[in-house]
Amino acid sequence: MTKTADNGAGNNAGAGIDGSNIHPSLSESQKRSLVPFNIALVLPAQITIMAVVVVPTLIVIWLSLSDWQPTQAVPWWHGEFIWFWNFFDLWYDERFINSVVRTLAVVAICITVELALALGLAMLFVEEWWWKRLAVSVVILPMMIIPVDAANAFFMLFNDRGPINHLISIIIQEPFTFSWLSHPTWAMVPIMLCEIWQWTPLMFLMVLTGLMSLPQNQLRAAIALGATPARIFRKIMLPLLGPVIGIAVLIRSIETFKIFDPVYILTRGQPGGATETISMYMYNGAFVYFRMGYIAAAALIVLVLVVSICLALSKPLKRHGG
Amino acid sequence: MNQSFLTTIFKRSIIILAMFFAFFPIYWLFATSIKPFEEWASWPPVWFTDQPTLQNYRIVFFPEAAREFATEQSGSLDYKVSGSAWKAFQDSAIISTFATFFSVLFGTLAAYSIVRYRTGGENYPFQFLTVRMMPPIAVVVPMVALFSVLRIADTYFGMILAYTAFTLPFSIWMIRSFIEETPAELEGAAMIHGMSQLEAFIKITLPLARGGILATALFIFILNWSEFLFALVLTSGDVTTVTLQVANYVSASSGKLYGVQAAMGAISTLPVIFFGYIIQKHLVRGLTFGAVKR
Numbered sequence: 221m222t223k224t225a226d227n228g229a230g231n232n233a234g235a236g237i238d239g240s241n242i243h244p245s246l247s248e249s250q251k252r253s254l255v256p257f258n259i260a261l262v263l264p265a266q267i268t269i270m271a272v273v274v275v276p277t278l279i280v281i282w283l284s285l286s287d288w289q290p291t292q293a294v295p296w297w298h299g300e301f302i303w304f305w306n307f308f309d310l311w312y313d314e315r316f317i318n319s320v321v322r323t324l325a326v327v328a329i330c331i332t333v334e335l336a337l338a339l340g341l342a343m344l345f346v347e348e349w350w351w352k353r354l355a356v357s358v359v360i361l362p363m364m365i366i367p368v369d370a371a372n373a374f375f376m377l378f379n380d381r382g383p384i385n386h387l388i389s390i391i392i393q394e395p396f397t398f399s400w401l402s403h404p405t406w407a408m409v410p411i412m413l414c415e416i417w418q419w420t421p422l423m424f425l426m427v428l429t430g431l432m433s434l435p436q437n438q439l440r441a442a443i444a445l446g447a448t449p450a451r452i453f454r455k456i457m458l459p460l461l462g463p464v465i466g467i468a469v470l471i472r473s474i475e476t477f478k479i480f481d482p483v484y485i486l487t488r489g490q491p492g493g494a495t496e497t498i499s500m501y502m503y504n505g506a507f508v509y510f511r512m513g514y515i516a517a518a519a520l521i522v523l524v525l526v527v528s529i530c531l532a533l534s535k536p537l538k539r540h541g542g
Numbered sequence: 543m544n545q546s547f548l549t550t551i552f553k554r555s556i557i558i559l560a561m562f563f564a565f566f567p568i569y570w571l572f573a574t575s576i577k578p579f580e581e582w583a584s585w586p587p588v589w590f591t592d593q594p595t596l597q598n599y600r601i602v603f604f605p606e607a608a609r610e611f612a613t614e615q616s617g618s619l620d621y622k623v624s625g626s627a628w629k630a631f632q633d634s635a636i637i638s639t640f641a642t643f644f645s646v647l648f649g650t651l652a653a654y655s656i657v658r659y660r661t662g663g664e665n666y667p668f669q670f671l672t673v674r675m676m677p678p679i680a681v682v683v684p685m686v687a688l689f690s691v692l693r694i695a696d697t698y699f700g701m702i703l704a705y706t707a708f709t710l711p712f713s714i715w716m717i718r719s720f721i722e723e724t725p726a727e728l729e730g731a732a733m734i735h736g737m738s739q740l741e742a743f744i745k746i747t748l749p750l751a752r753g754g755i756l757a758t759a760l761f762i763f764i765l766n767w768s769e770f771l772f773a774l775v776l777t778s779g780d781v782t783t784v785t786l787q788v789a790n791y792v793s794a795s796s797g798k799l800y801g802v803q804a805a806m807g808a809i810s811t812l813p814v815i816f817f818g819y820i821i822q823k824h825l826v827r828g829l830t831f832g833a834v835k836r
Contacts, residue, residue: 257739261655262662264648265670265710272685272707273673279684296687341560344553357819358561361568364818366768368785369807372792373567376574376800381585383570389586397585417567425826426834467833478677481770485792499679499771506683507775519680530675 277523283516291510299513306517315493316518319501326408326497327476330415331469337416338423338468342431345424360421370418371485375401378410378486404494407487411495414482419475423468430464431457470533477526498522571811574804575599579611582800598805602627627806630787636698637783638766641705645766646759648706649713650751654743656714657721658729667714671831674711682775689776696780704772709762712828716761719832720754721747757824760817767814784810 279296284306288299310316345356362370377384380399389396401407434457442452480499483489489496489504496504502522506515574582576594600607605626652670655661685704686695694700729742737745748755770785777786788810791803818825826834 258655258659258661261651261659265652265714268644268648268703268707268710269670269673272704273676273681276681276684276688279687280681283684283687295691341557344557349554355557355561357822359557359564360822360825361564361815363825364811364815365568366785366788366807366811366814368768368770368788369571369811370567372788372803372807373571375792376804377567377570379583379800381583381587383587383589386585386587395585417563421564422826422829426830429826429834464834467830471830471833474675478679480677480679484770484774485789499677502679502683503771503775506686512683512687516683519683523676523680526676526680527672530672 280516280519280523283513284520286513286516288513288516289510290512296512302513306514307521309514310518310521315496316501319493319496319498322408322495323477323479323497323499326412326415326479327473330412330419330476331473333416334420334423334472335427335465335469337420338427341420341424342427345428346431360425362418363421365418367418367481368485371414371482374410374414374417374482375486401487402491404491407491407495411479411482411486414486415476415479419472423472426464426468427461430461434460474526474530571804572808574800575808577801577804579801583798598801599809601802602805602809627784627787627809630782630784631810633698633781634767634783634785637701637705637781638763640698641702641709641766642759642763644702644706645709645713645762646717646755649710649717649758650748650755652710653714653718653721654747657718658726658743658747667718670711670714673708674831678708678771682771686775695776696778698781700776701772701781701783704776705766705769708769708772709765712765712831713758713762715831716758716824716828717751717755719827719835720751720758723754724750754824757821758828760821761824761828764814764817 283296283299285301285303286296286299287302287306288294288296292299341359345352365373376382378400379385380397384400385396385398388398398406400410438456439452442456447455478499479497480503483495483497483500484503487495489500493501493504498518502515502518505511505518573589573591575598576596577588577591578593578595578597581588581591581593597607597611601611603626608626652661656667689695689700692700694703724747728746732742732746733739768785769783770789773783773786774789777783784806788803788806791799791806821828
């Protein structure tokens with residue numbers, strides 16, 4: 221087992237250590253007979269994905285052109301065909317547009333804070349000391365928790381009679397029983413804090429992995445030559461950490477964009493849709509108001525949006541070997 | 543690096559502060575789960591209870607205790623959540639185990655094929671990643687439609703199918719990164735000596751990648767156990783999961799069953815914490831699809 225330290229060898233498919241990962245010793249005839257074998261191996265995975273992801277995606281296209289609602293008591297393929305009206309309506313649906321903007325803001329804020337905290341914290345973990353393992357174990361505890369339970373904990377922390385309000389009361393010296401979760405703007409704070417609290421550890425571990433694999437010689441040389449810490453960080457660490465940070469930000473952005481569990485547990489998008497993220501908006505639309513066709517159209521827009529952003533982002537990352 | 547004693551003290555204090563922040567919400571969850579009813583929502587809140595009780599756990603697991611509690615506290619609480627959490631634990635265990643098994647099985651086969659035979663070319667593995675990129679809510683609406691037609695909504699089979707599909711990208715990419723670390727020459731040699739391709743795969747590469755595949759299985763189990771959105775929309779009572787049960791307690795009695803919801807939260811998350819620490823050094827590899835290794 222070779223422990224490759226190169227960050228993101230995942231993309232140089234099969235290139236392995238010295239290209240020895242694919243069978244070199246097979247004759248031509250054997251190679252020809254290989255084809256059914258290797259295809260057979262990917263079939264179970266491929267069929268499962270087809271059944272659960274590709275077929276539904278095709279259905280979503282049909283649904284998005286219909287006005288199907290389960291309450292109409294007709295099967296979905298009999299929904300009224302209304303051409304592109306769903307998309308037209310969505311364009312003028314403030315609640316939808318707001319949820320998109322809100323989600324993008326949540327992604328921007330959470331990722332920035334997570335990255336800043338993770339970078340700062342990882343710097344402190346480069347050296348060794350005797351209780352370092354314990355410290356790492358405790359710091360990464362949040363990411364081990366079921367997301368629903370993390371939200372559950374924050375639900376209690378930010379309760380109007382919870383410990384957060386108690387702390388604030390102690391600081392300002394008067395009773396403070398603000399109900400965070402029912403305020404249209406402030407309710408976003410517990411939601412984002414929950415997300416940040418849970419996933420900073422992952423960002424931290426990724427950055428730390430990158431930091432630990434930095435070439436120690438370069439760092440020692442820079443220190444010996446009298447470089448300032450700030451300069452070392454900017455000139456040596458950041459360029460070398462770039463790919464790792466890129467992957468971390470990309471993966472966390474995609475995950476944060478999907479944010480649902482904390483929103484559902486903490487507010488369900490209430491009051492009046494003021495805390496709805498895209499996922500929450502679509503859940504409410506489809507399973508509270510039962511406007512399946514309309515939400516299918518929204519789903520299609522989001523799908524196209526996400527997949528094209530990801531394709532655009534994954535190309536430069538692939539090229540950098542990340 | 544030689545740094546002054548003060549700098550070291552400063553650094554360690556920040557680390558202890560970070561440890562405190564990471565731990566506090568979890569402390570609060572567990573602390574609330576052993577508080578008696580009077581202390582659930584008292585003001586000022588009770589930070590350390592001096593009368594710990596297991597009553598909340600009894601309410602979670604035993605319907606008699608729940609009924610007793612409901613009659614005692616009637617008027618102050620409208621106790622809606624009936625039935626025991628056993629059903630949720632049992633269903634979660636069944637669904638997560640089977641879904642993990644199929645995900646890892648299919649994932650291993652596909653990953654092996656992708657590494658050793660470059661099946662589908664360079665870009666083929668990326669189509670699996672797209673599954674993970676799309677917000678699940680976007681496919682949930684048509685999935686509900688499809689599952690109701692196939693009559694597999696609210697069944698174990700439907701849940702296992704959905705969970706298998708949505709964890710496959712993780713299985714394939716994580717196991718792929720483990721198989722990439724095994725040498726191909728051994729297999730080549732074995733095949734020259736008359737082993738079939740399948741035999742070479744099962745007898746040579748599989749044992750070498752076993753540890754990695756096991757770690758992947760635990761990782762996938764954690765994902766399945768923690769899943770919430772699919773459970774929420776693809777079930778309607780016959781099948782339930784621990785995450786649904788947590789959500790039920792949070793919303794029951796307009797969210798005032800603090801002690802009970804904390805007990806359910808604490809007990810449901812324990813197995814996952816345990817598994818998480820077992821595979822701690824593989825977590826980053828898993829969550830980054832094998833891109834960042836330790």
